[in-house]
Amino acid sequence: MDFLRPDSLAEALALKAQRPDAVPIAGGTDVMVELNFDHRRPAALLDLTRVEDLRTWDVDGDSVRVGAGVPYTRIIEELGDRLPGLAMASRTVGSPQIRNRGTVGGNLGAASPAGDAHPVLLVADAVVEVASTRGTRRIAATDFYLGVKHNALEPDELITSVRLPAARAPQQFAKVGTRNAMVIAVCSFAVALHPEQRRVGAAVGSAAPTPLRASAAEEFLSGELTATGQWESPRPLLDSVKRRFGELVAEAASPIDDVRGSAAYRKHALSVLARRTLGWAWQDYPGKVA
Amino acid sequence: MRVDVTVNGERRVADDVWEGESLLFLLRERLGLPGSKNACEQGECGSCTVYLDGVPVCSCLVAAGQAHDREVRTVEGLADGERLDPVQEAFIEAGAVQCGFCTPGLVVAAHDLLARVPHPGDPEIREALAGNLCRCTGYEKILDAVRLAASKR
Numbered sequence: 293m294d295f296l297r298p299d300s301l302a303e304a305l306a307l308k309a310q311r312p313d314a315v316p317i318a319g320g321t322d323v324m325v326e327l328n329f330d331h332r333r334p335a336a337l338l339d340l341t342r343v344e345d346l347r348t349w350d351v352d353g354d355s356v357r358v359g360a361g362v363p364y365t366r367i368i369e370e371l372g373d374r375l376p377g378l379a380m381a382s383r384t385v386g387s388p389q390i391r392n393r394g395t396v397g398g399n400l401g402a403a404s405p406a407g408d409a410h411p412v413l414l415v416a417d418a419v420v421e422v423a424s425t426r427g428t429r430r431i432a433a434t435d436f437y438l439g440v441k442h443n444a445l446e447p448d449e450l451i452t453s454v455r456l457p458a459a460r461a462p463q464q465f466a467k468v469g470t471r472n473a474m475v476i477a478v479c480s481f482a483v484a485l486h487p488e489q490r491r492v493g494a495a496v497g498s499a500a501p502t503p504l505r506a507s508a509a510e511e512f513l514s515g516e517l518t519a520t521g522q523w524e525s526p527r528p529l530l531d532s533v534k535r536r537f538g539e540l541v542a543e544a545a546s547p548i549d550d551v552r553g554s555a556a557y558r559k560h561a562l563s564v565l566a567r568r569t570l571g572w573a574w575q576d577y578p579g580k581v582a
Numbered sequence: 583m584r585v586d587v588t589v590n591g592e593r594r595v596a597d598d599v600w601e602g603e604s605l606l607f608l609l610r611e612r613l614g615l616p617g618s619k620n621a622c623e624q625g626e627c628g629s630c631t632v633y634l635d636g637v638p639v640c641s642c643l644v645a646a647g648q649a650h651d652r653e654v655r656t657v658e659g660l661a662d663g664e665r666l667d668p669v670q671e672a673f674i675e676a677g678a679v680q681c682g683f684c685t686p687g688l689v690v691a692a693h694d695l696l697a698r699v700p701h702p703g704d705p706e707i708r709e710a711l712a713g714n715l716c717r718c719t720g721y722e723k724i725l726d727a728v729r730l731a732a733s734k735r
Contacts, residue, residue, distance in 0.1 A: 293602050294601060295647040297647065297650070317645060317648070319643070320643040320645055321625055321643050323645075324604060324625075324642065324644070324645060325623070325624040325643070327602045327604075328623040328624065329623065329624070333602070336601075337601060337602065337647070339647060339648050341648050386625065386713065387625075387628065388638065388691070388694075388709070388712065389628060389638050389691070389713045390625055390640070390713060392638060392639055393639050393643060472712065473712030474626055
């Protein structure tokens with residue numbers, strides 16, 4: 293096995309072009325488990341922790357570019373105001389030790405349906421920036437997840453950052469697990485209000501082969517809020533509206549029975565998560581866009 | 583490959599390190615520092631917690647090569663010569679050790695918490711130790727130890 297240690301993004305991309313079989317490693321929270329348990333013996337590891345460009349975030353107009361190697365702890369501490377949904381999801385990742393190392397880039401690279409960041413990236417209209425020596429591309433999060441642990445990345449590409457509009461209205465995330473720490477989601481859900489577009493984002497995690505948007509639920513609620521004039525003058529949401537939203541979220545999922553939970557349980561839990569998180573988000577919605 | 587790493591303030595060099603090896607293996611098997619414990623090897627138990635460039639991490643999830651030219655502080659590096667760190671003293675005084683296997687990781691996690699938050703509330707203590715498992719279920723004494731160490735600051 294080779295251990296490749298680039299000091300810059302240009303060097304990392306050159307190495308990945310030469311060695312498309314090299315497995316990128318940042319926080320190591322997925323890759324090292326596979327190595328420790330003999331589940332994977334890559335020809336090379338490409339250590340990205342020395343590439344400073346990947347470890348920074350910056351504000352670019354109305355959006356925030358988060359380097360793929362920024363650990364969850366820093367997202368929580370530094371970006372909670374601009375990216376509340378992503379910070380919320382970050383707080384539910386693993387333990388303090390895991391959050392100190394794990395990164396959104398790693399979540400995207402592994403593309404596990406259970407990754408905690410995914411539902412939030414989907415509802416917040418995130419764009420994944422990937423690069424190779426051939427150039428850079430921007431892939432909408434909705435187009436990034438192709439299958440179980442399979443994403444839109446080409447073999448010579450690296451994930452460099454994720455770009456999200458700074459939140460201008462409430463976002464919420466919740467997940468179900470057996471305890472608060474060190475839990476792989478049984479299922480998870482994110483909701484984001486986009487009042488300037490008269491639109492709601494809703495997405496589920498760990499309840500289908502990929503993380504996915506619950507489009508019918510989004511359309512139902514967006515239409516309901518617009519038709520009743522509630523973007524301008526919000527009133528407490530009717531229980532029937534919250535319940536219907538939850539049902540449509542559950543219908544969007546296609547979960548399986550596995551060791552973490554049954555498909556039926558996941559569907560039920562998703563409808564509850566959707567109802568609750570929508571309630572929390574709506575409670576915080578001031579009725580005008582900041 | 584060669585890994586050159588500062589451990590507990592001392593420059594250490596290890597040769598013939600396998601590229602897929604963990605920092606935990608390097609510390610225990612090559613550098614003779616068995617304080618960090620090897621249990622789950624998947625970041626679930628926290629027994630292998632060390633500081634890497636001042637940040638607590640599971641050393642089982644750090645590739646040895648990632649620690650090259652970096653600074654590691656293990657549980658062995660907390661005491662000042664013969665004088666134990668106050669967190670270690672508090673674990674002894676509170677009787678927060680049963681089989682002792684999880685203790686090094688918990689001591690490092692608690693040490694980090696008190697460095698960041700000198701007087702943490704119980705929710706903060708629980709959150710800070712959420713990544714460390716004790717299978718003797720001695721958590722109450724461990725919480726006592728952290729409260730005791732905080733009270734003496």
